[in-house]
Amino acid sequence: xxxxxxxxxxxxxxxxxxxxxxxxxxxxxxxxxxxxxxxxxxxxxxxxxxxxxxxxxxxxxxxxxxxxxxxxxxxxxxxxxxxxxxxxxxxxxxxxxxxxxxxxxxxxxxxxxxxxxxxxxxxxxxxxxxxxxxxxxxxxxxxxxxxxxxxxxxxxxxxxxxxxxxxxxxxxxxxxxxxxxxxxxxxxxxxxxxxxxxxxxxxxxxxxxxxxxxxxxxxxxxxxxxxxxxxxxxxxxxxxxxxxxxxxxxxxxxxxxxxxxxxxxxxxxxxxxxxxxxxxxxxxxxxxxxxxxxxxxxxxxxxxxx
Amino acid sequence: xxxxxxxxxxxxxxxxxxxxxxxxxxxxxxxxxxxxxxxxxxxxxxxxxxxxxxxxxxxxxxxxxxxxxxxxxxxxxxxxxxxxxxxxxxxxxxxxxxxxxxxxxxxxxxxxxxxxxxxxxxxxxxxxxxxxxxxxxxxxxxxxxxxxxxxxxxxxxxxxxxxxxxxxxxxxxxxxxxxxxxxxxxxxxxxxxxxxxxxxxxxxxxxxxxxxxxxxxxxxxxxxxxxxxxxxxxxxxxxxxxxxxxxxxxxxxxxxxxxxxxxxxxxxxxxxxxxxxxxxxxxxxxx
Numbered sequence: 266x267x268x269x270x271x272x273x274x275x276x277x278x279x280x281x282x283x284x285x286x287x288x289x290x291x292x293x294x295x296x297x298x299x300x301x302x303x304x305x306x307x308x309x310x311x312x313x314x315x316x317x318x319x320x321x322x323x324x325x326x327x328x329x330x331x332x333x334x335x336x337x338x339x340x341x342x343x344x345x346x347x348x349x350x351x352x353x354x355x356x357x358x359x360x361x362x363x364x365x366x367x368x369x370x371x372x373x374x375x376x377x378x379x380x381x382x383x384x385x386x387x388x389x390x391x392x393x394x395x396x397x398x399x400x401x402x403x404x405x406x407x408x409x410x411x412x413x414x415x416x417x418x419x420x421x422x423x424x425x426x427x428x429x430x431x432x433x434x435x436x437x438x439x440x441x442x443x444x445x446x447x448x449x450x451x452x453x454x455x456x457x458x459x460x461x462x463x464x465x466x467x468x469x470x471x472x473x474x475x476x477x478x479x480x481x482x483x484x485x486x487x488x489x490x491x492x493x494x495x496x497x498x499x500x501x502x503x504x505x506x507x508x509x510x511x512x513x514x515x516x517x518x519x520x521x522x523x524x525x526x527x528x529x530x531x532x533x534x535x536x537x538x539x540x541x542x543x544x545x546x547x548x549x550x551x552x553x554x555x556x557x558x559x560x561x562x563x564x565x566x567x568x569x570x571x
Numbered sequence: 572x573x574x575x576x577x578x579x580x581x582x583x584x585x586x587x588x589x590x591x592x593x594x595x596x597x598x599x600x601x602x603x604x605x606x607x608x609x610x611x612x613x614x615x616x617x618x619x620x621x622x623x624x625x626x627x628x629x630x631x632x633x634x635x636x637x638x639x640x641x642x643x644x645x646x647x648x649x650x651x652x653x654x655x656x657x658x659x660x661x662x663x664x665x666x667x668x669x670x671x672x673x674x675x676x677x678x679x680x681x682x683x684x685x686x687x688x689x690x691x692x693x694x695x696x697x698x699x700x701x702x703x704x705x706x707x708x709x710x711x712x713x714x715x716x717x718x719x720x721x722x723x724x725x726x727x728x729x730x731x732x733x734x735x736x737x738x739x740x741x742x743x744x745x746x747x748x749x750x751x752x753x754x755x756x757x758x759x760x761x762x763x764x765x766x767x768x769x770x771x772x773x774x775x776x777x778x779x780x781x782x783x784x785x786x787x788x789x790x791x792x793x794x795x796x797x798x799x800x801x802x803x804x805x806x807x808x809x810x811x812x813x814x815x816x817x818x819x820x821x822x823x824x825x826x827x828x829x830x831x832x833x834x835x836x837x838x839x840x841x842x843x844x845x846x847x848x849x850x851x852x853x854x855x856x857x858x
Contacts, residue, residue, distance in 0.1 A: 307658045307661065310655050310658055310659050311633070311659055313635055443638055446636065451649060451650065454649065454650075454652035454653070457652065498646060502697050502698075505697075
């Protein structure tokens with residue numbers, strides 16, 4: 266049996282919340298109730314629900330703040346959110362800025378309520394460009410983001426992991442997946458802490474991020490520093506000390522495989538040379554070829570465009 | 572008698588959060604957003620608090636993220652991100668009952684973490700931060716017992732007074748288990764890595780530690796030295812001997828221990844100041 270779908274209810278109206286909770290539970294959902302005082306955001310972070318239902322009537326802006334915070338982190342932004350709104354507010358409600366997936370008017374009509382929940386849950390499965398492993402946006406979004414960045418003082422960066430395939434072969438896919446998830450978080454947090462930008466997962470061990478040209482080198486250094494630190498957690502003491510482990514290379518021969526590291530190729534977007542999305546990948550690939558595998562994590566900025 | 576044990580185990584499996592001291596929360600609250608120095612300060616505050624550290628490690632190791640063995644606060648902060656860590660910290664509920672006892676235990680935990688770090692550094696051991704974290708968390712079981720079975724906790728305190736025995740022995744008498752085992756249950760149900768759960772589980776029985784004996788030995792020794800120094804309050808006033816298994820695992824001699832004690836005494840003055848600072852913060856803030 267599948268585990269029950271977990272729904273979090275947020276409202277300061279105790280009566281409404283217990284009523285909704287009861288109804289949801291009777292439908293087989295696992296519903297947990299929170300009032301605004303309970304640190305809703307922390308609860309969502311520590312135990313992400315499958316769906317969030319949030320009462321936006323007379324909440325004093327707390328609800329919209331929670332929604333904005335969840336939407337700003339790719340790891341949580343895919344949680345469907347249904348807002349409970351008073352029909353009297355339908356004109357004044359900030360539909361454009363408050364990123365709801367759906368709305369149910371108060372007082373709640375339960376047959377509609379359950380339909381909207383079912384639809385929200387099924388929609389998330391359909392419109393999911395995000396990579397299921399890392400939850401970062403996939404290629405469609407990456408293409409669009411690069412197009413938007415063209416001609417602006419931004420830098421598109423391609424990240425890939427060195428010696429990832431032999432790591433996967435030796436330690437297994439689940440550990441390989443863990444590395445991909447770790448890199449995605451490190452990248453996302455570094456870009457966000459530098460003032461924001463875009464992060465995407467091209468596929469396999471290839472990632473892309475976009476940030477301002479003034480910040481890009483600092484972001485690269487942070488990502489490399491954090492990745493190199495996290496990597497130490499993945500190997501045992503003996504392996505760390507000798508700096509390699511034994512595995513088979515592409516030709517099937519036994520070889521000493523170095524510890525994981527990353528390569529970042531940085532392409533500036535305000536260069537005349539970059540007129541097409543495909544050109545970005547080409548320049549990045551060319552850069553990576555020039556970053557010799559000297560071991561260790563490296564980043565390189567495309568100099569020809571300056 | 573197994574009933575009590577099973578009941579307690581069930582409670583722990585359902586424990587998702589534990590309260591933190593108000594001073595710690597207020598201090599975090601006062602940090603400004605998006606400031607590099609405050610990120611480091613945040614890491615320092617978080618890694619001074621055993622409960623907060625445990626919660627953040629629980630999140631980093633929870634199956635929804637898919638990381639398997641995050642064992643230090645700095646790595647958890649790298650992976651979760653500053654915003655997530657801060658929101659999680661600020662959403663902790665606050666210890667209201669037994670304020671004074673909690674401060675004593677908090678100081679004991681912090682002191683043990685600091686001492687474990689010193690020992691690991693002095694002996695040149697790898698994974699110092701992990702060892703310090705294990706030291707910080709070693710008595711997390713006491714937090715749970717006092718929180719989830721306060722009646723039993725009162726009884727434990729009464730038995731200690733009456734029979735003059737170690738807290739662990741009193742716990743065995745009253746709840747049929749002890750804080751080390753309870754702490755390890757929590758660590759397991761929160762998916763914390765073995766290098767943390769094993770020292771928690773075996774810090775009173777180093778010999779039972781199979782895979783992480785060195786880490787366990789350091790935590791055991793740190794716990795004993797902190798009790799001997801009189802820093803904080805671990806629940807009873809009796810100082811056990813450093814176990815032979817720890818002595819062997821760490822290849823100790825009298826001189827090393829004497830030097831460590833001296834080094835530790837200096838460091839504890841700093842720790843005490845930090846603790847007082849946090850407590851003042853707690854009193855100054857309106858509730």
